[in-house]
Amino acid sequence: MARDIFADLDFDWQSVSPKLAMGYRITGLPRFLPPVIIVVAANVILNMVDLPELASLVKLLAIPSFIVALIFHWIFAGLRSASWGYAEADQELVIKSGLLVRKLVVIPYGRMQFVDVTAGPIATSLGYASVTLKTASTETAATIPGVPVAEAHRLRDRLTDLGDSHASGI
Amino acid sequence: MPQESNHVPSPEPSKPERTQSAHAAAPLVSPHGEIPANESSIAIGKRTHHYTSIMYSWTYAVMFSIIAIVGFITIPLIPFAFAGGWILGHMLWKNFWYFIDETEIRTEHRLFGQRSRRVPFDRVEGADIRQPMSLRRKGLAELRIESAGGPNSGIKIACIPMEEAQYLRALVLERSHALRAKTNVPADSGSEGHVSIQSPLQGLGNVADISAPIENTYDDERELLGKASNTEIVIGNALSNWTLGGLISVFAALPIAILLGVLGLSNGDGFSSWLTFAGSLLLFGAIVVPLYSINYWNFELTRGKQGLSITYGLFNRVSNTIPLDRIQGVRLSQPLLWRIFGRCKVILDVAGYESGGESEDLEIRLWPIGKLDFAYALINQVLVEPNPDQHELNATRGSVRGALFAPIAWRFAWLTRSSNTVRSIAGWATQTVQIAGQNKVQSVQVSQGPLQRVLGLASISVHVPDGPISISLNNFNAEEAMPLLLAEVNDIRAASESERTSTNPPSVSGNRT
Numbered sequence: 042m043a044r045d046i047f048a049d050l051d052f053d054w055q056s057v058s059p060k061l062a063m064g065y066r067i068t069g070l071p072r073f074l075p076p077v078i079i080v081v082a083a084n085v086i087l088n089m090v091d092l093p094e095l096a097s098l099v100k101l102l103a104i105p106s107f108i109v110a111l112i113f114h115w116i117f118a119g120l121r122s123a124s125w126g127y128a129e130a131d132q133e134l135v136i137k138s139g140l141l142v143r144k145l146v147v148i149p150y151g152r153m154q155f156v157d158v159t160a161g162p163i164a165t166s167l168g169y170a171s172v173t174l175k176t177a178s179t180e181t182a183a184t185i186p187g188v189p190v191a192e193a194h195r196l197r198d199r200l201t202d203l204g205d206s207h208a209s210g211i
Numbered sequence: 212m213p214q215e216s217n218h219v220p221s222p223e224p225s226k227p228e229r230t231q232s233a234h235a236a237a238p239l240v241s242p243h244g245e246i247p248a249n250e251s252s253i254a255i256g257k258r259t260h261h262y263t264s265i266m267y268s269w270t271y272a273v274m275f276s277i278i279a280i281v282g283f284i285t286i287p288l289i290p291f292a293f294a295g296g297w298i299l300g301h302m303l304w305k306n307f308w309y310f311i312d313e314t315e316i317r318t319e320h321r322l323f324g325q326r327s328r329r330v331p332f333d334r335v336e337g338a339d340i341r342q343p344m345s346l347r348r349k350g351l352a353e354l355r356i357e358s359a360g361g362p363n364s365g366i367k368i369a370c371i372p373m374e375e376a377q378y379l380r381a382l383v384l385e386r387s388h389a390l391r392a393k394t395n396v397p398a399d400s401g402s403e404g405h406v407s408i409q410s411p412l413q414g415l416g417n418v419a420d421i422s423a424p425i426e427n428t429y430d431d432e433r434e435l436l437g438k439a440s441n442t443e444i445v446i447g448n449a450l451s452n453w454t455l456g457g458l459i460s461v462f463a464a465l466p467i468a469i470l471l472g473v474l475g476l477s478n479g480d481g482f483s484s485w486l487t488f489a490g491s492l493l494l495f496g497a498i499v500v501p502l503y504s505i506n507y508w509n510f511e512l513t514r515g516k517q518g519l520s521i522t523y524g525l526f527n528r529v530s531n532t533i534p535l536d537r538i539q540g541v542r543l544s545q546p547l548l549w550r551i552f553g554r555c556k557v558i559l560d561v562a563g564y565e566s567g568g569e570s571e572d573l574e575i576r577l578w579p580i581g582k583l584d585f586a587y588a589l590i591n592q593v594l595v596e597p598n599p600d601q602h603e604l605n606a607t608r609g610s611v612r613g614a615l616f617a618p619i620a621w622r623f624a625w626l627t628r629s630s631n632t633v634r635s636i637a638g639w640a641t642q643t644v645q646i647a648g649q650n651k652v653q654s655v656q657v658s659q660g661p662l663q664r665v666l667g668l669a670s671i672s673v674h675v676p677d678g679p680i681s682i683s684l685n686n687f688n689a690e691e692a693m694p695l696l697l698a699e700v701n702d703i704r705a706a707s708e709s710e711r712t713s714t715n716p717p718s719v720s721g722n723r724t
Binding site for chain 1: 359562652653654655656657658659660661664669672674675676677681689692693696700703704707711
C-alpha cells in the first residue's frame with residue numbers, strides 16, 4: 042500500500058478519544074442482526090422439515106464466520122477511530138479522517154457560520170461528543186466525532202472566537 | 212436568515228393598517244420612536260393589490276372543481292367549488308400583509324394560524340420583479356426578495372402595482388447596501404443608512420400604470436452591457452446535445468441498415484424502430500427545446516450602482532437585480548455543437564437563487580448565448596480577474612491514470628488558480644468552466660480512495676456556497692495534492708485578508724446564523 046498522502050503535513054495533530062472505538066463497536070453491532078436472524082431462522086426451519094444434518098452444517102459454518110466478522114469489526118472500529126485527527130492551524134481548522142477513503146478538509150476559521158456540539162446516548166455514556174463546524178457550503182464536511190466533552194466545549198468556544206475575529210467571505 | 216416564527220409584528224399586531232387598497236397613500240407612522248416618519252419608512256403592514264384575491268380565487272376555484280369532478284364525480288358540486296375558491300382566495304388576500312422598516316422586510320400570513328417571515332436587509336442577495344402575462348394587463352407585478360439560506364428562503368409579494376414593486380425593490384436594495392456598508396465603514400462617514408429614494412405612491416390612483424417598465428428604473432447609473440440576439444438564442448437552443456444525439460443516431464443507423472438490407476439480413480423492422488428513436492431525439496432537440504427560448508427572450512444586461520440588472524422573458528417578464536458582491540461565481544458552458552460556432556452561455560451563482568429549487572425558477576444567466584471573448588469580458592465585470600496569466604501558471608490537470616475512471620473526460624479536466632479566482636474546467640460533451648472568487652471559498656477537501664491510492668491519484672474539491680457551481684478536480688497526480696492544497700489555502704488567506712482590510716467587505720455580525 043502506498044504511503045499516506047497526508048503524512049507530510051506538519052500540523053499539531055490531535056487525535057480523538059479512544060472511546061470512540063468503543064462507540065463504533067457498539068453502533069456497528071445492529072448490522073450483525075439481519076444475518077443472525079437469517080441463520081437462526083434457517084436453523085429452525087431446517088429442524089422443522091427434519092433436516093438436522095443440514096442445520097448443524099449451517100451452524101458449523103455460521104458460528105466461526107460470525108466470530109471472524111466480529112474480530113474484524115472490533116479491529117476496524119479501532120483503526121477507524123484512530124484515523125481521525127484534527128489540528129488548529131493559524132487560520133484554519135484541519136480535519137483528516139478515513140481508513141479506506143482518506144479525506145482531509147481545511148476550513149478557514151473566518152468561514153464559520155456556527156459550531157454544533159452534539160452527543161447521542163452512547164456518546165454521552167462514553168463521555169465524548171462530536172463537533173461540527175458549519176460554513177455557507179453544505180459540502181463542507183467538517184465534523185469531528187469523538188471529542189472528549191470538555192475538549193469539545195473548549196473547541197467550540199475557541200472556534201467561535203476565531204470565527205468572529207476572522208469573519209469574511211459570505 | 213429568514214425565520215418562520217410566531218413573531219408578532221410590532222405595530223398593532225392584531226390589526227395592521229387596514230387600508231382597503233394597498234396603493235392609497237398610507238399615513239406613515241414609525242413603530243419605534245427613532246425612525247423618522249418620512250416618506251421612505253413604510254413601517255405599516257400593507258396588503259397587496261385586490262386583484263390578488265381574484266387571481267387566487269380562480270386558481271382555487273379551478274382546483275376545487277377538479278377535485279369535485281375527479282374525486283366525487285359530481286358536476287353539480289362545481290358552483291360550490293367556485294364559491295369555496297372565491298371565499299378562500301378572498302381570505303388569503305385579506306390575511307396577507309407586508310412590512311418594510313429600517314432593518315428588514317417582513318411578510319405576515321394570518322389565515323390558518325400565523326406565519327411570519329422576515330429577511331434582514333444585510334441578508335438580501337438580490338431582488339427580482341416578475342410579470343406574468345396575466346398581471347401585465349393590469350400593470351401589476353410580483354416582487355421577490357432573495358435571501359441567503361437555501362431555496363424558498365426569500366420573500367414573495369404577489370400582485371402589487373409595477374411602480375410600487377420598482378420602488379420597493381430600490382428601497383430594499385439601497386437599505387441593504389447602506390446597512391452592509393455601515394457595519395464596516397467608520398461611524399463618522401455621515402451618510403450611513405441615508406435613503407435617497409422618493410416614494411411614487413403619493414397620489415397614485417386606484418389603477419396601476421399599465422405601461423410601467425420592468426427594468427430597474429430607480430438605478431440612474433445603469434449602463435447597458437449588452438442585449439442578446441433572439442435569433443441566436445433560438446438557434447443555440449436548437450443545437451443542443453439532444454439534437455447532436457439525434458443526428459448521430461440517424462447517421463450511424465443509415466449505413467448499417469443499408470448494409471443489412473443489401474445482405475438480405477434485415478426486413479427493416481429494427482431499422483424503423485431505431486429511426487423512430489433517433490427521430491424523436493431530433494424532434495425534441497430541434498423543435499421542443501427551442502421553444503424554451505421564450506424564457507430568455509429580449510435578454511438585456513445592465514450594470515449600475517445597485518449591481519447587475521438582468522431583464523428577460525417573452526410572456527413571463529423577469530427582471531433580476533443582484534448586488535455585485537453577492538455573486539459567488541459563474542459557470543460558462545459550451546455544448547459540443549456550440550463549440551463549433553464559438554458560442555457559450557454563462558450562469559451566475561448567487562446564494563439564495565438555487566436553480567431547481569422551484570420549477571418556475573430559471574437559472575440566472577449572465578449571458579444566454581454569445582461569443583467566448585465577449586463572455587469572458589462580461590465575467591471580468593462580475594469577478595474581476597487582474598491576473599489571468601496566473602491561471603496558466605497554476606494549472607493542475609487530470610492524470611492519464613484517471614482514464615480508468617473517466618476514459619474520455621480525464622483529458623479535459625483542469626483546476627487553475629490565481630490570487631483572485633479559482634477555476635475548474637471539465638466535461639467533453641458539454642465543456643464547462645466554473646469560476647469562483649477566492650474570497651468566497653468556504654473550505655477545501657482532498658480525498659483519496661483505495662483504488663486511487665494504488666494508482667497514485669487524488670481528488671480535490673473547493674467548496675463554495677451552495678448553488679449551481681461546484682469546483683473540483685478528480686484523479687490528478689497524488690504527489691501534487693499537498694502542494695496544491697497548501698497553495699490554495701494560502702490564496703484563500705490572502706483573499707480574506709484583503710477583503711477584511713478593504714473598505715466594503717460584507718457585514719461581520721450579520722453573517723452569523
